[in-house]
Amino acid sequence: xxxxxxxxxxxxxxxxxxxxDSMLSKQMSALEHAGYVKVKKGxxxxxxxxxxxxxxxxxxxxxxHMNALREIxx
Amino acid sequence: xxxxxxxxxNAAAALAEVGIRAxxxxxxxxxxxxxxxxxxxxxxxxxxxxxxxxHHGSTFAAVGIMATLVAAVAFAVVVGVRIxxxxxxxxxxxxxxxxxxxxxxxxxxxxxxxxxxxxxxQPGYHFGISEAVGVVxxxxxxxxxxxxxx
Numbered sequence: 001x002x003x004x005x006x007x008x009x010x011x012x013x014x015x016x017x018x019x020x021d022s023m024l025s026k027q028m029s030a031l032e033h034a035g036y037v038k039v040k041k042g043x044x045x046x047x048x049x050x051x052x053x054x055x056x057x058x059x060x061x062x063x064x065h066m067n068a069l070r071e072i073x074x
Numbered sequence: 075x076x077x078x079x080x081x082x083x084n085a086a087a088a089l090a091e092v093g094i095r096a097x098x099x100x101x102x103x104x105x106x107x108x109x110x111x112x113x114x115x116x117x118x119x120x121x122x123x124x125x126x127x128x129h130h131g132s133t134f135a136a137v138g139i140m141a142t143l144v145a146a147v148a149f150a151v152v153v154g155v156r157i158x159x160x161x162x163x164x165x166x167x168x169x170x171x172x173x174x175x176x177x178x179x180x181x182x183x184x185x186x187x188x189x190x191x192x193x194x195x196q197p198g199y200h201f202g203i204s205e206a207v208g209v210v211x212x213x214x215x216x217x218x219x220x221x222x223x224x
Contacts, residue, residue, distance in 0.1 A: 004096035005159045012158035016098045044155045066092065072085035 171215025
């Protein structure tokens with residue numbers, strides 16, 4: 001999902017991927033730690049908002065992974 | 075421990091899932107069109123008010139224009155804060171449309187003044203016609219963004 005998005009809100013990813021907050025949070029922390037995902041926290045009014053995006057390295061890795069999947073599937 | 079290589083079926087399923095997720099982002103992109111449509115509606119209402127206003131600068135037209143612009147900005151802000159995801163293509167299309175609209179509007183305005191289509195002696199609907207021509211990039215941009223739902 002993040003590969004298709006320039007930026008995606010945490011809640012948007014959670015709702016579409018159908019995982020719990022804690023599960024997604026754990027995955028994103030791991031990917032952020034690995035340098036593949038950028039997590040940006042902010043506020044809209046008083047509401048906290050977390051935006052997720054892939055880093056350059058994350059996009060590169062994802063593209064490589066997709067190529068490998070295409071090779072296997074073909 | 076080594077990770078098992080996915081089977082052909084697993085890989086095909088993963089690729090299909092990537093397609094579904096990309097489509098969900100494209101659907102979210104289509105919300106950007108509402109901001110363009112708010113701007114489009116505001117310009118058209120202003121065009122109608124100016125066309126119907128018998129005298130340039132009447133109080134009715136001035137109040138109507140101000141109310142329209144405030145409503146359009148408020149609507150665009152509400153839509154803007156509700157956008158939950160956007161793709162690179164979607165946001166480029168959105169800002170590209172805004173830039174194209176500004177450039178095209180400047181051309182239409184300049185041409186209207188240079189050809190004396192706009193002037194003190196001209197009827198109000200001339201302004202409306204120019205405004206209607208000026209919003210063409212917004213119509214195209216909103217249409218292209220709405221197509222991203224598919």
